Amino acid sequence: MSELAQQVRSGDVRALARAATVVENRQAEADELLKELFPYTGRALVLGITGSPGAGKSTLAAAITRQLRSDGKTVGVIAVDPTSPYSGGAILGDRIRMQDHHADPGVFIRSMATRGWMGGLARTTTDMAVLFDAAGRDVVLVETVGVGQDEVEIARLADVTIVLLVPGMGDDVQAIKAGIMEIADVFVINKSDLPGADKLEREVKASLSLAHRPDNWTPPIVRTIASDGQGIEGTLAAARLFYQTGNSRSRAREIWALRLREMLRDRLIERFPKEQFDRAAADIVARKSDPYSIIQDWLGSHA
Ligand SMILES: Nc1nc2c(ncn2[C@@H]2O[C@H](COP(=O)(O)OP(=O)(O)OP(=O)(O)O)[C@@H](O)[C@H]2O)c(=O)[nH]1
Ligand SMILES: [Mg+2]
Known part of the structure; x- marks a missing residue:
């Protein structure tokens, strides 16, 4: 476990403040930290x-x-x-x-x-x-x-x-x-x-x-x-x-199902640079390509 995760677990308030900033700003290490802490x-x-x-x-x-x-x-x-x-x-x-x-x-x-x-x-x-x-x-x-x-x-x-x-x-x-x-x-x-x-x-x-x-x-x-x-x-x-x-529990399953969808969408989109969207949009407008082929192509190379 990382030092920050350990400190958070031990109830260290300053570590919690640091971790909160990592999470809020979605710094690269946020996912790693949350993975460690989730259990x-x-x-x-x-x-x-x-x-x-x-x-x-x-x-x-x-x-x-x-x-x-x-x-x-x-x-x-x-x-x-x-x-x-x-x-x-x-x-x-x-x-x-x-x-x-x-x-x-x-x-x-x-x-x-x-x-x-x-x-x-x-x-x-x-x-x-x-x-x-x-x-x-x-x-x-x-x-x-x-x-x-x-x-x-x-x-x-x-x-x-x-x-x-x-x-x-x-x-x-x-x-x-x-x-x-x-x-x-x-x-x-x-x-x-x-x-x-x-x-x-x-x-x-x-x-x-x-x-x-x-x-x-x-x-x-x-x-x-x-x-x-x-x-x-x-x-x-x-x-x-x-x-x-126990009502919260059954709803928690619904919430996580929704949240997983949202996370998957976010993570997938984050893999593509903004310029790639812009270029593809220009190609679509110029009729050099079509959105269906583009998405198929992207999913094929990132699935
Ligand atoms: N009379 C009365 N006033 C209250 C009561 N509870 C809160 N207030 C007042 O209502 C005002 C708004 O309270 P807040 O707690 O800031 O309300 P809020 O919903 O957090 O407001 P936002 O975060 O700006 O949306 C304050 O002036 C409080 O003092 C109450 O039970 N009775
Ligand atoms: Mg308020």
Whole structure:
């Protein structure tokens, strides 16, 4: 085993930070490192937290972190910010730091921006979760803004997906539109100090009664006031219940089947230099060749 992998395994926080950079930047050694570490994974509980901008995801993540720390658990936090490298992640970092986790080696936070390439974010996020798992983190929290298909994909990488809704924002309708409704294993009605929580709960219940999940799980609805630390134990209990029923396992197989496809596609494409695509495109446009022969040829020489 490489020295870095050993240090990560031993829980060395500085090594974990170095490894996280290797993974995030997809340096050449990332695959080797993850290969070494993968056998030591499968122990962490990976919780995805998703919801509209400002729903309170970071506040909830910080409150859950506080709860887990007082239970003696170690935590890794991945904040995925698809829009800006500065907002979500930095806010989460600041907030957690403000609340006594500064200099606590039991909390490791990494925020990631897309840098304009959505396609790879789900993959990098999973790799990061693998890394944190191998490093012995008991719980890995993944915060993503649930607005589009890519966020939904990221959310699917978690063992348990928590969807945050907020009263009085028409969130229920938005959630259904974005396909968020189907991915929720646990619904959290955050900001339940605001008016409209009852109405929202009724609406979520109504749409749940119409949905049918293949695993027959009915997502529980938990109310929280994350900013006051209320409802945190209930949220964790609901997430653990889903995990313990074994539902996460069967979904893990689906997720890996999808992920393998994505990895195969990525790896295959990475083998061909960009110029080769450009040249081939020029040949196609000039009718010197056709896309079918080109692909056949490429696959033949790279299969
Ligand atoms: N009233 C009320 N405000 C809350 C609650 N939870 C969070 N907030 C506030 O809502 C605002 C947004 O919270 P964040 O945790 O930053 O929300 P977020 O979903 O992480 O936001 P983005 O990462 O920017 O999408 C902050 O001002 C919080 O203090 C709550 O339960 N009740
Ligand atoms: Mg946030």
